[in-house]
Amino acid sequence: MNAEPRNRFQAWGYWAGRLVLGIVFIYAAILKIASPQEFADSIAAYQILPFTVIDLLALGLPLFELACGLLVLSGFFFRTGVVGIIGLLAVFVGASITAQLKGLSIDCGCFGAHSWLDSNPWMVLIRDGLLLGLAVFLYDRHIRKLPS
Amino acid sequence: MLGKYVLQDIIGACLLLTGCLIGGLAVNELRCVPLAWVYSPSEGHLSQNTRGLNPSTPVSFAADEGIDRDEMQKLSLNHGALVVDARPEKQYELGHIPSAVSLPRNDFDKHYQALQSILQSHRDQPVIVYCGNFRCPDSQIVAVELQKLGYQHVRLFRAGWDDWQMAGLPEEKQ
Numbered sequence: 001m002n003a004e005p006r007n008r009f010q011a012w013g014y015w016a017g018r019l020v021l022g023i024v025f026i027y028a029a030i031l032k033i034a035s036p037q038e039f040a041d042s043i044a045a046y047q048i049l050p051f052t053v054i055d056l057l058a059l060g061l062p063l064f065e066l067a068c069g070l071l072v073l074s075g076f077f078f079r080t081g082v083v084g085i086i087g088l089l090a091v092f093v094g095a096s097i098t099a100q101l102k103g104l105s106i107d108c109g110c111f112g113a114h115s116w117l118d119s120n121p122w123m124v125l126i127r128d129g130l131l132l133g134l135a136v137f138l139y140d141r142h143i144r145k146l147p148s
Numbered sequence: 149m150l151g152k153y154v155l156q157d158i159i160g161a162c163l164l165l166t167g168c169l170i171g172g173l174a175v176n177e178l179r180c181v182p183l184a185w186v187y188s189p190s191e192g193h194l195s196q197n198t199r200g201l202n203p204s205t206p207v208s209f210a211a212d213e214g215i216d217r218d219e220m221q222k223l224s225l226n227h228g229a230l231v232v233d234a235r236p237e238k239q240y241e242l243g244h245i246p247s248a249v250s251l252p253r254n255d256f257d258k259h260y261q262a263l264q265s266i267l268q269s270h271r272d273q274p275v276i277v278y279c280g281n282f283r284c285p286d287s288q289i290v291a292v293e294l295q296k297l298g299y300q301h302v303r304l305f306r307a308g309w310d311d312w313q314m315a316g317l318p319e320e321k322q
Contacts, residue, residue, distance in 0.1 A: 036176070040187050045285045054187035059172030064165050079153070080160035087161060106285070143153055 014141055017134050022073030024131065025085060028111050029066035036062070042109020046095050047102065064088070072138075082139040089132040096125050214304045215276060217311055220245070229274035230266065234290040235309065245278065245312055246320045253279075253286040256293060271299060278305035278312075 032039045040058035043049060049057070064084060071081025092110065099106055100121060108124045176182045215223075223229040224245055231248040233240045237259075240250040249266060251259045260267070267275070275294060279286035291302045313319065 036179075036183055040183065041285055044187060045288070051187040055183045055185060056169060056173065058187075059176050059183060060165070060169030061172075063172050063175070064168035067164055067168055068161075077160065079157045080164060083154075083157040084161040084164060087165075104288075107282070139157075143150055146150070146153055 010141070014138065017138050018072055018075075021082075021085060021131065021134055021138065022069045025065045025069030025088075026073070029062045029069060031111055032058075032062035032109075033066070039109050042107055045104065045106040045109075046099050047104065048095060048098060061088070079139065079142055082135055082142070086132065086135045086139065089128050089135060093125065093128045093132060096121060096128065100125075214306045217305075217307055217315060217317075220276065220278075220305045220312070221317060223274065223276060224248075229276050229303075230270040231305075232275060232277045232290065232294075233309075234277050234279045234286040235284075239280075239309075241322045243313070243319045243321050244309070246318055248278075248320070251277075251290055253289050256290065260297075267294075267299070272301070274301045274303055275299050276303050276305050278308045281308045281310040282306050284308065 036055075036058045039062065040054050043054050043058055044051070065088060068081040068084035068088070071077050072085065092108070096108060099108075106121075108121070110124065110128075220231075224231055224247060227247060231245055232251045233244045233248045234251060234253050235244075236252050236254055237250055240248075240252070244250070249263055251263060277287045277291045277294070279290075287304050287306070287308065291304055294302045
């Protein structure tokens, strides 16, 4: 492949990736902000965290997702938004693996409670893994352009 | 040198997260029904007596302790196990698996006291707990509470009421 089409392909991939990542996180955040109790129940079902921090996270994490999604989409403090998303996805993947190892069949609560998008735990893992890969790709592409 | 940027971004993300956690608490105060500062399961609370048995990090319940619909049907028809409905009482009244007793998560202690004699007689027999479907946490919470109260043969019918009803199996109403 010539350098120019390859660059054009990468540029399209970059913008499409930003769009996908931003929209997914904004959408997920809005669903959770609308029903914090359901999100708290989803966090509790993982049986990882003590009850004392569950509500704090149920209230704060959706706002963080929304902020990161908006930063990625707008390009304002882009790298901070992507790093936030990488951190969130790493936690989600870790929690999903832990739930699988414990044999828990639970709704991940990623897109609010009882969403068809969260019905299969393996699909959730694959989806989060792909999004994580996409976020790392975007961050890597951005940071390489900075003066070293 | 790129490490410097990565560090800056991580610090930025941490500051943003802190702001969002504080913002979440502030927004919560503006809600019509704010969440409590300490989590309590939806649809009410386990009562004080039961809460004493409920550790801050719940006990896990392994997947191999679950049963499928066919097994559930056999046990229900043969009365080979005590079937426990962990959904809210209102839902139980609208329809439940035949011979199931109501032990809702949101009012566990009151119902447990009322059912104690029945439950005690099944202490060494299988006790099967169900709620709405795979996604509801009620059956798991009630099952863990029963285990802590000394019931050794507690199992979950994870597919729950939705699966039972969709299969067109007999139901009881109260």
